[in-house]
Amino acid sequence: MSTAEKFRSISPAEFFYRNKEIAGFANPARALYQSVRELVENALDATDSHGILPEISISIDRDPNKTYVYRITVKDNGIGVPENYVPDAFGRVLFSSKYVLRQTRGLFGLGAKMVILYGQITVGEPAEIVSATINSKKIYKYKIMIDIKENKPIVLEKSWWPNKTSWHGTIVKVAIEGDWGKARQKVLEYVKRTAIVTPYANIVFRTPDGEIKIYQRVVDKLPPPPRETKPHPHGIDLEMLKAMISETKTQTLLDFLSEEFQGVGRVLAERFITKNNFDPNANPKTLSKDDLEKLVRALKEFNEFRKPRSDHLSPIGSDLIKIGLSSILKPEFVDAITRKPIVYEGHSMIVEVGIAYGGAIEPVEEPLLLRFANKIPLLYDEKSDVAWKVVSENIDWGYYDIVFPAPIAILVHVCGTKIPYKGVGKESIAEVPILENEIEEGVRHVARSLKLYLARKQKEEEAARKAITLIKYIPEIASALVVFAKSNPEPVNVETLESKLFELVKNRFRDSLKNISSPRDVVLSVE
Numbered sequence: 303m304s305t306a307e308k309f310r311s312i313s314p315a316e317f318f319y320r321n322k323e324i325a326g327f328a329n330p331a332r333a334l335y336q337s338v339r340e341l342v343e344n345a346l347d348a349t350d351s352h353g354i355l356p357e358i359s360i361s362i363d364r365d366p367n368k369t370y371v372y373r374i375t376v377k378d379n380g381i382g383v384p385e386n387y388v389p390d391a392f393g394r395v396l397f398s399s400k401y402v403l404r405q406t407r408g409l410f411g412l413g414a415k416m417v418i419l420y421g422q423i424t425v426g427e428p429a430e431i432v433s434a435t436i437n438s439k440k441i442y443k444y445k446i447m448i449d450i451k452e453n454k455p456i457v458l459e460k461s462w463w464p465n466k467t468s469w470h471g472t473i474v475k476v477a478i479e480g481d482w483g484k485a486r487q488k489v490l491e492y493v494k495r496t497a498i499v500t501p502y503a504n505i506v507f508r509t510p511d512g513e514i515k516i517y518q519r520v521v522d523k524l525p526p527p528p529r530e531t532k533p534h535p536h537g538i539d540l541e542m543l544k545a546m547i548s549e550t551k552t553q554t555l556l557d558f559l560s561e562e563f564q565g566v567g568r569v570l571a572e573r574f575i576t577k578n579n580f581d582p583n584a585n586p587k588t589l590s591k592d593d594l595e596k597l598v599r600a601l602k603e604f605n606e607f608r609k610p611r612s613d614h615l616s617p618i619g620s621d622l623i624k625i626g627l628s629s630i631l632k633p634e635f636v637d638a639i640t641r642k643p644i645v646y647e648g649h650s651m652i653v654e655v656g657i658a659y660g661g662a663i664e665p666v667e668e669p670l671l672l673r674f675a676n677k678i679p680l681l682y683d684e685k686s687d688v689a690w691k692v693v694s695e696n697i698d699w700g701y702y703d704i705v706f707p708a709p710i711a712i713l714v715h716v717c718g719t720k721i722p723y724k725g726v727g728k729e730s731i732a733e734v735p736i737l738e739n740e741i742e743e744g745v746r747h748v749a750r751s752l753k754l755y756l757a758r759k760q761k762e763e764e765a766a767r768k769a770i771t772l773i774k775y776i777p778e779i780a781s782a783l784v785v786f787a788k789s790n791p792e793p794v795n796v797e798t799l800e801s802k803l804f805e806l807v808k809n810r811f812r813d814s815l816k817n818i819s820s821p822r823d824v825v826l827s828v829e
């Protein structure tokens with residue numbers, strides 16, 4: 303019996319090759335959904351996060367000869383990928399331009415590589431990437447595979463041609479093993495929900511069945527693009543502090559604190575240093591391990607720093623949420639709220655909630671919850687998401703006069719530089735109390751607004767019913783009155799009396815009778 307274990311390390315590419323499920327590539331159906339998602343999210347990050355109105359086209363083609371082989375192509379008009387970065391961006395796991403404090407859909411430096419890796423192990427074709435940055439004189443095309451053992455790109459082909467039309471953007475084409483039949487509903491729903499929160503985008507989606515879904519831009523206004531921000535002292539840990547110190551150009555602790563953090567400034571830095579007996583002129587690079595530990599603790603505990611800023615975030619905005627919900631769901635009532643920023647582990651976070659009711663929305667047994675994080679629709683693991691807990695457990699819908707089945711949809715969007723996702727597949731958000739409370743407040747706000755609307759509507763309907771009952775009798779009363787009025791010196795006819803009586807009722811119930819111009823309309827419609 304051997305007791306000797308064999309030790310070795312594996313590359314990040316090999317780790318995710320072995321553990322595809324963690325990243326959302328558990329089976330062909332899920333992989334197809336996840337691939338579309340990762341590529342579309344990159345396309346949107348490359349456009350709206352940079353102030354560009356997105357033009358996104360997605361197509362999935364079924365291989366005519368091999369069942370279960372699909373070619374996914376996603377094209378955008380974004381900022382493109384610089385020529386020298388294309389191989390690593392698409393061929394080196396954990397390589398990203400998004401490892402900064404900025405609100406983007408991408409976060410891990412994994413998505414596109416997982417799609418390519420999955421395609422490589424299931425179909426074996428290289429991925430094709432065509433890209434041009436803004437003002438680039440050339441359009442580049444690469445064919446790339448990933449060296450899994452070494453975690454590095456293998457460039458199989460590189461070519462370029464002149465960029466005669468000043469095009470910029472990226473086209474990614476990957477062949478993967480998928481299962482459209484099983485993935486169909488989720489992929490369609492994903493694209494639809496993406497369109498709800500990007501009413502400023504043109505999105506065209508061609509499915510393997512040849513169906514073409516077009517989500518046309520309904521508004522030219524983009525949310526303010528996210529901006530990179532500095533860390534807040536309450537959000538750092540020892541490793542982060544060490545990394546910041548190794549990169550800083552500042553020479554003294556005072557400069558380091560006031561220049562590298564948000565919410566600090568010179569005066570507050572001085573006060574912090576004095577209170578905690580640090581040397582303001584010490585070079586941060588020479589601080590001992592004990593000093594660094596003490597510094598991290600003190601930074602976290604000092605409560606005079608300004609609150610983390612939120613102006614670098616990019617919420618969708620209540621107007622765009624209402625526009626998005628209206629244009630896609632076609633409800634009779636819609637409302638939305640963007641809540642004030644909250645702070646989670648030194649990062650600001652904004653919660654937005656929308657509500658849509660009636661119209662073309664089908665009645666459902668439970669609230670239809672549309673979850674989004676940093677503008678990404680979250681479709682899986684609904685029941686383990688904090689927003690689900692709020693709408694299904696914390697809110698008593700009866701209080702808002704909603705009785706299920708009801709035609710109601712609730713949208714919850716959480717944005718921030720740090721989202722407490724439950725996994726790298728980014729499908730659900732953890733039950734962080736401050737976030738739960740914020741979502742609940744938001745849902746209550748829009749639910750109150752719906753309750754008011756429903757009460758108003760009910761009042762109007764009752765008034766209309768009353769008025770219609772009265773109007774029904776007008777022709778009869780008018781005929782009777784004509785008989786009594788025979789002796790009147792001025793001749794009175796039935797029509798004059800009818801219209802006088804009608805005016806009386808109409809003045810009393812003005813709003814409820816907008817569509818009725820004569821008592822005869824009511825009699826006819828009642829009969």
Ligand SMILES: Nc1ncnc2c1ncn2[C@@H]1O[C@H](COP(=O)(O)OP(=O)(O)OP(=O)(O)O)[C@@H](O)[C@H]1O
Binds near residue numbers: 378381391408409414
């Ligand atoms: N369509 C695109 N346009 C411009 N840049 C892109 C595009 N797709 C990918 N990139 C670049 O490639 C990098 C790697 O993308 P990838 O999807 O692997 O990870 P990510 O988006 O950074 O993070 P995540 O894994 O959370 O999605 C991105 O950070 C971005 O810089």
